[in-house]
Structures are given as structure tokens and as C-alpha cells.
Amino acid sequence: MELATILQAILLTADKPLSVEQLETYFLPEEKVARMAIRVALQDLQDVCAGQSFELKETASGFRLQTRAEFQPWVQRHHEEKPQKYSRAFLETLALIAWRQPITRAEIEEIRGVAVNANIIKTLLERDWVRVIGHKELPGRPEMLGTTRHFLDHFNLRSLDDLPSLAAVKALDMDKLQLELLG
Amino acid sequence: MTAIQKEIPLAIVRGEKFVAMPEDLYIPPDALEVFLEAFEGPLDLLLYLIRRQNFDICDIPIAHITEQYVAYVELMKDFKLDLAAEYLLMAAMLAEIKSRLLLPRHVAAEEEEDPRARLMRQLQEYEQCKQAAADLDELPRLGREHQVVQTAADFPSPPRPQPQVSLPELLLAFQNVLKRAEMFSHHEIQREQLSIRERMTQVLAVLQTCRFAPFENLFRREEGRRGAVVTLMAVLELLKAHLVDVTQGDAPYTPLYIHLAGGMAEA
Numbered sequence: 001m002e003l004a005t006i007l008q009a010i011l012l013t014a015d016k017p018l019s020v021e022q023l024e025t026y027f028l029p030e031e032k033v034a035r036m037a038i039r040v041a042l043q044d045l046q047d048v049c050a051g052q053s054f055e056l057k058e059t060a061s062g063f064r065l066q067t068r069a070e071f072q073p074w075v076q077r078h079h080e081e082k083p084q085k086y087s088r089a090f091l092e093t094l095a096l097i098a099w100r101q102p103i104t105r106a107e108i109e110e111i112r113g114v115a116v117n118a119n120i121i122k123t124l125l126e127r128d129w130v131r132v133i134g135h136k137e138l139p140g141r142p143e144m145l146g147t148t149r150h151f152l153d154h155f156n157l158r159s160l161d162d163l164p165s166l167a168a169v170k171a172l173d174m175d176k177l178q179l180e181l182l183g
Numbered sequence: 184m185t186a187i188q189k190e191i192p193l194a195i196v197r198g199e200k201f202v203a204m205p206e207d208l209y210i211p212p213d214a215l216e217v218f219l220e221a222f223e224g225p226l227d228l229l230l231y232l233i234r235r236q237n238f239d240i241c242d243i244p245i246a247h248i249t250e251q252y253v254a255y256v257e258l259m260k261d262f263k264l265d266l267a268a269e270y271l272l273m274a275a276m277l278a279e280i281k282s283r284l285l286l287p288r289h290v291a292a293e294e295e296e297d298p299r300a301r302l303m304r305q306l307q308e309y310e311q312c313k314q315a316a317a318d319l320d321e322l323p324r325l326g327r328e329h330q331v332v333q334t335a336a337d338f339p340s341p342p343r344p345q346p347q348v349s350l351p352e353l354l355l356a357f358q359n360v361l362k363r364a365e366m367f368s369h370h371e372i373q374r375e376q377l378s379i380r381e382r383m384t385q386v387l388a389v390l391q392t393c394r395f396a397p398f399e400n401l402f403r404r405e406e407g408r409r410g411a412v413v414t415l416m417a418v419l420e421l422l423k424a425h426l427v428d429v430t431q432g433d434a435p436y437t438p439l440y441i442h443l444a445g446g447m448a449e450a
Contacts, residue, residue: 069329089223091319091320092312096315113226114223114224154325157322167315
């Protein structure tokens with residue numbers, strides 16, 4: 001039996017992404033399946049999925065099989081609940097936590113120029129996308145927020161390095177600042 | 184605009200009363216409220232004003248933008264939107280920058296940070312954050328672009344077969360329940376229907392007729408447990424009173440015989 005096919009069967013019936021280490025536990029010692037062999041077989045499985053409606057995706061927690069984005073219109077059609085659309089405030093808050101972690105609420109407020117919506121933070125914490133990763137040594141010891149592995153899984157990311165790079169901030173040259181009284 | 188509203192200027196810009204929406208807003212009045220609510224904050228509004236006119240963040244006609252900004256803040260007041268303090272703070276900051284520009288420049292080194300630089304940096308940072316939010320929204324998401332592919336492998340948890348229960352076991356359990364229930368029931372003390380004394384007499388009467396009576400013959404099955412207990416008590420009482428004697432063969436478990444006391448000698 002092809003190892004790639006066995007792995008497919010395991011992943012098809014798993015209810016969460018599985019890491020190579022976790023996949024290894026599915027095999028008995030006498031079956032002599034090395035971790036390296038699993039890695040190679042996963043590559044084969046990826047090739048097998050070419051042209052299929054689903055793909056093998058590696059995210060932070062491991063490998064999972066997921067439908068390809070182009071089939072979403074049909075997959076979604078009869079679902080009563082449309083996928084949630086996030087507000088700009090929600091996305092901006094999450095973006096700051098993702099790119100600038102560890103970050104405090106005050107720092108988020110500083111950049112966005114408005115008070116942090118407590119409900120947004122609560123939702124992010126409840127969803128396990130964000131967690132408190134420590135306290136800043138400042139008066140009041142404010143919480144420092146960071147993203148979780150769950151967040152990476154949800155957004156199809158293997159690590160934070162997979163986040164699109166931020167638009168560069170130009171260094172300010174005070175001499176060239178041209179704030180003028182036009183008009 | 185109705186005639187009544189004409190008297191109330193929407194905004195005063197450069198001393199000029201605006202009774203109608205500024206032309207360059209291009210927003211239908213009914214949509215304005217929604218539109219203003221759509222701003223995420225003062226930086227967002229300011230960024231919008233700058234971008235709309237294709238200005239660089241580092242190259243803002245400050246007077247122009249300040250006036251526009253204040254005009255929006257005025258509109259927000261008109262629409263009775265919750266005018267957040269952040270918007271007013273920004274208006275004040277813009278006014279400060281504007282006033283500094285109007286004053287002759289101090290070449291002398293300023294200790295405090297140039298408010299312009301601060302504003303520029305804030306705007307840059309916010310724009311970056313906005314872009315990051317948009318990028319994040321673009322990322323394929325589970326449940327939006329992708330679904331987890333899973334066959335219907337509903338592993339029952341835990342996959343244990345239900346234990347078989349036989350009818351006798353069920354009855355036994357029921358009995359135990361009844362037994363336990365009985366422990367909680369009140370114990371009623373009833374008047375003894377069979378008197379021990381009466382039975383003693385009866386036993387003696389039996390022994391009068393047949394002097395050696397096998398012990399078990401004294402019991403009557405139809406009297407049940409209770410009768411048996413009464414008979415036993417009666418025999419024991421008779422033994423205690425030395426009215427009867429009990430004898431048994433030498434081997435263990437051989438039948439017991441009851442006879443009248445002292446009768447042995449006669450026998």
C-alpha cells in the first residue's frame with residue numbers, strides 16, 4: 001500500500017491538522033515508517049491532489065486537506081450562514097496584534113487613534129486567535145497580546161513569517177516636510 | 184435643502200457660511216451619516232481627506248486639510264453623531280500645526296517634538312495598519328475560501344459497546360432497590376398474633392400424647408416463619424423452665440427429640 005494513500009486516509013478522517021510527529025504515531029514500530037518517509041509521502045500526496053477539488057495544506061498545527069478556494073461558491077451555496085465579514089475595526093485590531101506583537105491595548109489605541117473596542121478583544125480571545133502573552137513592566141502592568149497557532153491555522157499560515165510583509169514606512173525627513181499653508 | 188434649513192449653516196469655512204453640503208463631498212446627504220460613521224477614527228478621516236486629493240502624507244497643505252477636517256467635524260455635530268473626543272483632539276492638533284506655520288519660524292532648537300513630525304508618523308503608521316488589515320482580510324480563510332475536507336468518520340467517543348443486561352440482573356437490581364427502600368420504611372410494631380405462652384401450652388399438650396416428639400414435628404409449615412420463630416421461642420422457654428428436655432443421638436446432625444422433663448426416668 002502506498003504510504004501517501006494511507007496518509008490521505010488518516011487526514012481524511014482526522015478532525016484537526018496533524019503534524020508529522022502526530023502522523024508518525026499512527027504507525028506501529030514493525031511497520032518501520034520513518035519520519036522522513038512521511039515527509040516524502042506528504043509531498044507525493046500533494047502531487048496526487050493536483051487537479052483534485054482539494055489540496056494538502058500545511059498550517060501552524062500541521063497538515064490538513066481542504067477544498068480549493070475556487071470551489072467555494074458551490075460549497076457555500078446552500079449554507080444558511082454566510083462566512084462572517086469582519087469590520088474594519090476588527091481587522092485593524094487583529095492586524096496590529098499579528099504584525100506588532102507583543103502589543104498592549106494602549107499601543108493599539110496609539111496607532112489607530114481611537115479607543116480599543118473591548119468586545120473585539122473579547123471576541124479575539126474567545127476565538128483563541130489572540131492570547132495574553134505577558135505583562136509589560138509599566139504602571140498597571142498592561143497585558144501584552146499576541147496571536148495563537150489557531151489564528152495561523154485559520155488564516156492558512158504556517159508561521160508569522162508567512163504574513164504578507166508590511167508596507168514600508170518612509171523615514172521622515174524633517175527638512176523635506178512640506179506642510180504648507182496652501183489655499 | 185428646505186427653506187428652514189437654509190438659515191442654519193451646516194458649517195462655517197473660512198468665515199463663509201455653508202448652507203449646503205460642500206460640493207466636493209459628492210455624497211448624497213442621506214448617505215452622509217452612514218459615511219461619517221464609516222470612519223474608524225480621526226486618523227482615518229484625515230487620511231481620507233489627504234488621499235482624496237492625492238497628497239503625499241509628507242506634503243499636506245495643512246490649512247486646506249484642517250479646514251476640511253473641521254468642516255466634517257461640524258457636520259458630525261449637525262448629524263448629532265457621537266462626536267468622539269479623539270476627533271476634537273485631532274482638530275486641535277491640526278489647528279496647532281496651522282498656527283505654528285503662521286508664526287515666524289524659530290530657528291532655535293525646540294526641545295519638544297515637532298507636532299508635524301508626530302502627526303506624519305501617526306498617519307504613516309495608521310496607513311500601514313490599514314493596509315495590514317486589508318492584507319489580512321485578503322488571506323484565504325478557513326470557512327470562507329477553504330473548507331476542511333473530511334469524510335464522515337464519526338468515531339463514536341468512546342467506541343464502547345453497551346453492556347448486555349440480563350433479566351435476572353435487572354430483577355436483582357430491582358430487589359436491591361426495594362430492600363434499600365425498605366430500610367427507610369417505618370417499622371411497625373404489631374401485636375404478636377401468636378403468643379409464645381400459648382405455644383408453650385400447645386407443645387406441652389403434644390408431649391403429653393407422644394412423649395418423644397421429633398423436634399421438627401412441633402413446627403407447622405402453614406404458620407410460616409413467624410410461627411416457626413414462636414415455636415422455637417416456646418421450646419426454649421420450656422427448656423429454661425425445665426419443663427422439657429432435648430435429646431440427640433451421638434452423631435452430629437441427628438434428629439433432636441423433645442420430651443417432658445423428668446419423663447426419662449419413667450420411660
